[in-house]
Amino acid sequence: MTKRHIVAAVGLVALLAVPLFGPGKYALHLMVMALLWSFIYTSWSIMGRLGLVSFGHGAFLGIGAYTVVLLWNHWGISPWIGTVVAVVLSLGVALLVGLPCFRFKIVGHYFALVTLALSEVTRLIIVGLRDHTGGSLGLTPKPALTDGATANLAALQFEDKTVWFYAVLVLWLLALWVWHRVDGSMNRLALEAISEEEDAAASIGIDVTRAKLTVTLISAAMTCVGGVLYAQYQLYINPETVSGIGISLQMVFGVIAGGLFVVLGPTMGAVFLLLLSESLRVLIGNKVLGVDTSIYGLLLVLFIIYMPKGILGTALQKLGAKPGA
Amino acid sequence: MASIFDIFFLEAVLNGLLLGGLLALLSLGLNLIFGVIDVVWICYAELIMVGMYAIWWLHTQQGWPLWMAMPTCVLFVGALGAAMHQFVIKPVLAAEPINQLLVTGGVLFLLQAVTTMAFGVEFRNLGVRIPGFAVGEMSLSGARMVAFVAAMLAIAGAYLFLNRTFMGTAIRAISQDRAIMPLMGVNPSRVYLITSAIGGGLAGLAACLLVLQYDVHPAIGLSFGPITFLICVLGGLGNLIGGFVAAFVFAQFISVGGFFLQLEWGYVLAFAFFMATMFWKPEGLLSKRRKA
Numbered sequence: 119m120t121k122r123h124i125v126a127a128v129g130l131v132a133l134l135a136v137p138l139f140g141p142g143k144y145a146l147h148l149m150v151m152a153l154l155w156s157f158i159y160t161s162w163s164i165m166g167r168l169g170l171v172s173f174g175h176g177a178f179l180g181i182g183a184y185t186v187v188l189l190w191n192h193w194g195i196s197p198w199i200g201t202v203v204a205v206v207l208s209l210g211v212a213l214l215v216g217l218p219c220f221r222f223k224i225v226g227h228y229f230a231l232v233t234l235a236l237s238e239v240t241r242l243i244i245v246g247l248r249d250h251t252g253g254s255l256g257l258t259p260k261p262a263l264t265d266g267a268t269a270n271l272a273a274l275q276f277e278d279k280t281v282w283f284y285a286v287l288v289l290w291l292l293a294l295w296v297w298h299r300v301d302g303s304m305n306r307l308a309l310e311a312i313s314e315e316e317d318a319a320a321s322i323g324i325d326v327t328r329a330k331l332t333v334t335l336i337s338a339a340m341t342c343v344g345g346v347l348y349a350q351y352q353l354y355i356n357p358e359t360v361s362g363i364g365i366s367l368q369m370v371f372g373v374i375a376g377g378l379f380v381v382l383g384p385t386m387g388a389v390f391l392l393l394l395s396e397s398l399r400v401l402i403g404n405k406v407l408g409v410d411t412s413i414y415g416l417l418l419v420l421f422i423i424y425m426p427k428g429i430l431g432t433a434l435q436k437l438g439a440k441p442g443a
Numbered sequence: 444m445a446s447i448f449d450i451f452f453l454e455a456v457l458n459g460l461l462l463g464g465l466l467a468l469l470s471l472g473l474n475l476i477f478g479v480i481d482v483v484w485i486c487y488a489e490l491i492m493v494g495m496y497a498i499w500w501l502h503t504q505q506g507w508p509l510w511m512a513m514p515t516c517v518l519f520v521g522a523l524g525a526a527m528h529q530f531v532i533k534p535v536l537a538a539e540p541i542n543q544l545l546v547t548g549g550v551l552f553l554l555q556a557v558t559t560m561a562f563g564v565e566f567r568n569l570g571v572r573i574p575g576f577a578v579g580e581m582s583l584s585g586a587r588m589v590a591f592v593a594a595m596l597a598i599a600g601a602y603l604f605l606n607r608t609f610m611g612t613a614i615r616a617i618s619q620d621r622a623i624m625p626l627m628g629v630n631p632s633r634v635y636l637i638t639s640a641i642g643g644g645l646a647g648l649a650a651c652l653l654v655l656q657y658d659v660h661p662a663i664g665l666s667f668g669p670i671t672f673l674i675c676v677l678g679g680l681g682n683l684i685g686g687f688v689a690a691f692v693f694a695q696f697i698s699v700g701g702f703f704l705q706l707e708w709g710y711v712l713a714f715a716f717f718m719a720t721m722f723w724k725p726e727g728l729l730s731k732r733r734k735a
Contacts, residue, residue: 171541173548214718224676227483230544231672232717234485238669239714246707363665367485367548374545408559408661415553422546423534 133287137280146279148396152389153286154347155372159384160293161340163373164300165333168309169225173366174215174233177240178208178338180361182345184244184251187259187355190273192250197259197274201346205339211236212338213331220327220334234363241362256356259349274350282351289347290385293340297381300333309333371418377431386430452699457583459698463691464591465652469667470674470686471598472645477675478618478683479638482532482543486551488668490527490643494520494650495659496558499567509571517647524643525636532639533632551664559661566658573655590652597648598687601641605683614638670697670710673717692716 136149162175185207186200195203215236219229245253262273269276276282308329349355358364368391376387394417398410425432473487484490494516501512531550535543573585605611613629614637625631657663674693678685693713700709 166541171544173544218718226540227477227544228676230541231483231676235669235673235714235717238665239711242707242710246711363551363669367545367551370541370545371548374542378541407564408556411552411556412560415549415551415556418549418552419531419546422538422542422549423531426535426538426542 130291137283143279146283148392150279150282150286150351152385152392153283153290154344154351155388155392156385157286157290157293157347158341158344159369159372159376159388160290160297161337161344162369163378163384164293164297164340165337166370166373167378168300168330168333169312170309170330170334171226171230171370172233172334172337173230173363173370174236174240175337175341175369176237176361176363176366177211177233178341179345179348179365180237180240180244180357181208181211182342183349183355183360184257184345186346187257187349188250191257191260196272197346197350198272201343204346205342208338208342209335212334216331216334217327220330234366237361237366238363241357244357244361251357254357256354256359258354261353274346275353286347286351289343294381294385296336296340300336301381371421373428374426375418375421375428377428377434380428380430380434383428383430387428390429454582455699456695458587459695460691461583461587461591462698463694464594465587465649466667466670466674466694467687467690468594468597468645468649468652469671470678470690471601471683472642472649473671474675474678474683474686475601475614475645476638476642479614480528480532480536480635481621482536483547483672483675484527484550484642485544485547485668486527486554486664487642487646488664488671489551489554490520490523490646491650491653491667492659492661492664493523493554493558494647495654495657495663496562496567498651498654499569499659500562502569502571503567513651516650517644520647520650521640521644524646525640527643528636528639533635555661555664562661564661566660568658569654571655584656586652586655589655593648593652597645601645602683604641610634610637670713673713677717677720 137146141149158175158179162172165172182201182204185204186197189195189200189203190197215232218224219232224232244251248254251257259273259275262270262275263277268278269281312326312329345360348360372387372391373384374387375390376385377383380386394414395410398413402409402413427435469488469491473484476487477483497516497519498509498512501507501515502509507515527547527550531546532543535546573589575582575585576588577583603611605615613624613634616627617624617629617631617634621631624634653667670693674689675686677693678687678689693716696713696716697709700712
């Protein structure tokens with residue numbers, strides 16, 4: 119056991135014990151949201167850190183959230199099955215967009231713009247199907263907690279936030295594990311070679327398309343599951359919050375703000391963005407429209423200019439640690 | 444569903460052609476900046492939105508006549524483009540491409556939020572109507588016709604500028620070889636700044652033409668921003684002629700697609716077409732690839 123392992127173990131036990139101290143509904147809600155977004159950001163960074171900068175993960179988030187809620191509301195299909203359908207759909211979309219992009223070497227700015235359009239098109243489809251999805255007004259899963267029930271496992275609805283806390287915590291740990299696995303895999307070495315010099319990587323026998331597609335599919339499926347959880351936890355979704363440019367950019371920003379090349383970077387970013395938006399909400403409120411987003415946008419710009427490695431990345435650099443080690 | 448020779452269908456095709464001119468203008472500015480500076484402004488459509496507000500404010504709130512408000516708008520958005528380069532892009536020129544994209548994404552949020560603060564989320568109408576005209580049984584929008592002609596003139600002007608002036612030649616040269624130009628006595632940061640100002644000015648011009656056709660609101664950039672990106676990618680980012688052709692193709696999808704279905708589906712069709720094109724004709728796409 120190294121020092122890192124001990125720190126991690128202590129941190130984990132502390133996290134696991136949090137609900138035992140009765141932190142109150144609001145604090146628990148914030149923690150669930152922080153962990154949920156950490157899970158989603160980490161899912162994004164699995165491909166993002168390998169040079170595959172997707173601005174289209176809102177598409178997978180939206181597919182996850184809307185597929186599950188629509189299947190449940192219209193046909194009463196359990197979200198468990200809905201999740202499987204959503205993940206299959208996400209994989210299909212990722213394959214359909216990823217394959218031509220990777221095969222024809224659409225990289226860098228091109229890839230970012232194609233994916234950006236994908237997230238926006240997903241939003242438009244959701245809005246366009248307004249007869250079923252409620253359009254911009256959003257959608258609420260049919261409540262399953264009637265007659266005083268507090269939990270319905272089949273409908274994936276729980277009143278107790280503690281259940282959500284542990285569920286999201288497990289997924290978040292799983293995401294960190296996947297991040298770690300990808301980080302230590304042959305694939306990562308291949309992908310790092312690819313992001314450095316694609317043609318040279320291909321010339322030493324790396325199957326560029328296959329390597330990229332693998333991480334993309336993993337990342338898309340996980341983000342989709344994140345969308346499902348978001349919908350089931352919040353019990354309300356609308357096209358803006360789970361798809362489109364806004365949320366897709368927010369994911370990228372969160373990861374960059376936290377630190378792209380550190381395993382806990384996306385988590386750091388999620389906590390940072392959540393605290394930022396909560397404090398802006400509390401301090402400024404909704405009295406004047408747009409003030410909070412203005413500050414958010416301004417901070418984003420300043421952040422990228424002055425702290426390009428992110429909070430955790432910069433901190434680790436200052437401490438002299440090797441990032442990603 | 445209408446038969447293919449339906450007169451309204453033809454009308455949609457012609458309107459699409461007119462829209463194509465405008466989209467070509469939109470993608471020209473973005474393409475120019477990308478080709479020269481190698482940075483994509485995700486917030487390009489939001490600069491146009493700001494320009495539309497500028498005209499609306501000057502004309503309806505300050506009582507300026509349009510012939511004064513519009514050139515002011517072009518200059519204003521041009522200055523905004525230069526400022527954008529000076530204060531946002533320049534500090535990250537050496538950073539990772541992802542940071543460069545993201546920083547313009549931050550400007551997107553900022554511009555949307557600041558206009559929301561200043562003008563609210565209501566749709567603002569300029570209140571100027573350009574009479575339409577009829578060709579046979581078809582009626583075509585006058586504002587679109589004006590926009591088409593103006594866009595074509597602007598594109599021709601940009602073409603002449605790039606080919607006939609020293610600065611234009613320097614801009615084209617720098618987009619071909621970044622490293623060698625300083626040795627030829629061209630100051631790259633000056634060229635970048637001027638290119639950004641021109642790109643902004645083109646956005647300002649687009650704003651003049653769009654505000655005649657559409658109500659302005661803080662999120663309007665999102666309704667034509669993504670389509671501009673697709674046009675640029677399909678044409679090969681930084682390739683001005685490719686972008687020009689792609690603009691007309693895409694305009695048809697939006698116009699004709701929107702004729703058969705709702706407007707959103709026109710966009711979805713355009714995206715599907717875009718993906719299909721990448722499958723069967725990728726080599727036509729990327730005439731100028733990013734250096735790895």
